[in-house]
Amino acid sequence: MKFNNLSITYFGRMAILVLACGFSTDLQAQRFPGRAAQKLDPIVEQIVKEAKDNSELEQLAFELLDVVGPRLVGTPQMTKANEWALQTFEKWGIPAKNQQFGEWHGWERGISHIDMTYPRQKSLAGTQLAWSPTTNGKAIEAEVIPLADFKDSLAFRAWLPQVKGKYVMISMPQPTGRPDANWKEYGTPESIEKMNKNRDSLSAAWNNRIKATGLAPYSIPTVLEDAGAVGILSSYWSGEFGANKIFGARSHKAPSLDISLEDYGILYRLAEKGYKPKIKVETSSKHLGNVPSFNTIAEIKGTEFPDEYVILSAHLDSWEGGSGATDNGTGTIAMMEVARVLKKVLPNPKRSIIIGLWGSEEQGLNGSRAFVLDNPEIVEKTQAVFNLDNGTGRVANINGSGFVHSYDFMGRWLAAVPNEITKDIKTDFPGSPGGGGSDHASFVAAGVPGFMLSSLSWGYFSNTWHTNLDTYDKLVFDDLLSNVILTAVLTYKATEEPKLVDREKRVLPADRNGQPATWPAIRQPRRSGVGY
Known part of the structure; x- marks a missing residue:
């Protein structure tokens, strides 16, 4: 007997498997x-x-x-x-x-130094991103500016000449360096709610700032370096004390540096309040073909x-x-x-x-x-x-x-x-x-x-x-x-095992659109490349 081209014995077997799955923990x-x-x-x-x-x-x-x-x-x-x-x-x-x-x-990392030289001197906690371009061992000192707030992509293009000869900050400054668990342990309900609202508001505003450039986020470093930026600064906080995510550079000429949440915040606040901070960066990484x-x-x-x-x-x-x-x-x-x-x-x-x-x-x-x-x-x-x-x-x-x-x-x-x-x-x-x-x-x-x-x-x-x-x-x-x-x-x-195990695959449930789900396909590897 057939039912939708599948035998009754198949449904019986699947019913047994469903029961087995339901009681797997027991x-x-x-x-x-x-x-x-x-x-x-x-x-x-x-x-x-x-x-x-x-x-x-x-x-x-x-x-x-x-x-x-x-x-x-x-x-x-x-x-x-x-x-x-x-x-x-x-x-x-x-x-x-x-x-x-x-x-x-x-690519070989080599030694790197990142120091704030104005308005005071401070060694900054940070690192080059993977495959970052290098300063070739030279110390390059320049002003730090944040990515500005734009109405649209035309305003962004009009602003671009200002990045020439400067380090540009492309990450949102975090309003707190304390993890959520720390706030939950010590904060009042009112202070926690206030911080969450503040962070959500800043995140939404920053996302709109990125969107207004008319560029995908990963394309921004290339456009900035083409406009003459001497370096790209980011800070990808993980949500825990002292931890930043460190991935690969998206620039090809200007060094890309991840700066710790704490030091990134210092630079951002100084720049935002008109102090025109400067940093000096020296890297000796090498590209090896x-x-x-x-x-x-x-x-x-x-x-x-x-x-x-x-x-x-x-x-x-x-x-x-x-x-x-x-x-x-x-x-x-x-x-x-x-x-x-x-x-x-x-x-x-x-x-x-x-x-x-x-x-x-x-x-x-x-x-x-x-x-x-x-x-x-x-x-x-x-x-x-x-x-x-x-x-x-x-x-x-x-x-x-x-x-x-x-x-x-x-x-x-x-x-x-x-x-x-x-x-x-x-x-x-x-x-x-x-x-x-x-x-x-x-x-x-x-x-x-x-x-x-x-x-x-x-x-x-x-x-x-x-x-x-x-x-x-x-x-x-x-x-x-x-x-x-x-x-x-x-x-x-x-x-x-006496023999190789049975590789029978299950019938996958429908996806969220109600379409039959399929088994993952074999994918080709990338056998050459750089970065992501």
């Missing part, structure tokens, strides 16, 4: 109640012992974050990171290679199914405001540590284990997307992909990425993990496929069961994600150790 609680009498697989016991007794997480973090530092694509530090990862894997007896997938505009971009790929060869794979996924590259600690140094060192533990405990797994440390994730998953397209024979026979990429916290959520049978096989693999690790993990099966937030999405688009092991926040998005505060001191090693044990056990169980 079943999770039944499966992982934290029972003291849990009987662990002997291999799992060895994994736990090795991970706890001989952890190299702190040493790996030191070498990657303090010695190598941030890993912006196209920089010498990214090259050093690829070489460091290669040497580390080889030290553990794990064959590895750096697989080129493209090239990027090369096009340089190769790599993924670092390591492999523990399987014995029974050597041409079938489980992939440990993390991106090695980072932005450059801090040292790329929680995005994604934590994912990198955790996956490397998983490889070390498994190599010692399980040197001859049934399936091959690939560790993929991807490049240029921050510019659009370029490394992992290239790997998917360049290695179809691996993608075709990949059992599962486990991805770590959202901070230092212990894994708290696992989504089935839209694979119908993920509840079955992921449920079995999770059941083998110690209860102390899984007791607070929430699952969503079959879940939905991710659209491209991290590297597992590159594999999901190709029909491979890829799972984001989502971590507790620890203030990730406001404190460390792409900020100047993303540094070693923010790491929580106890949580990282938990993630190593979880991922190592999941990987072990995935390698032990």
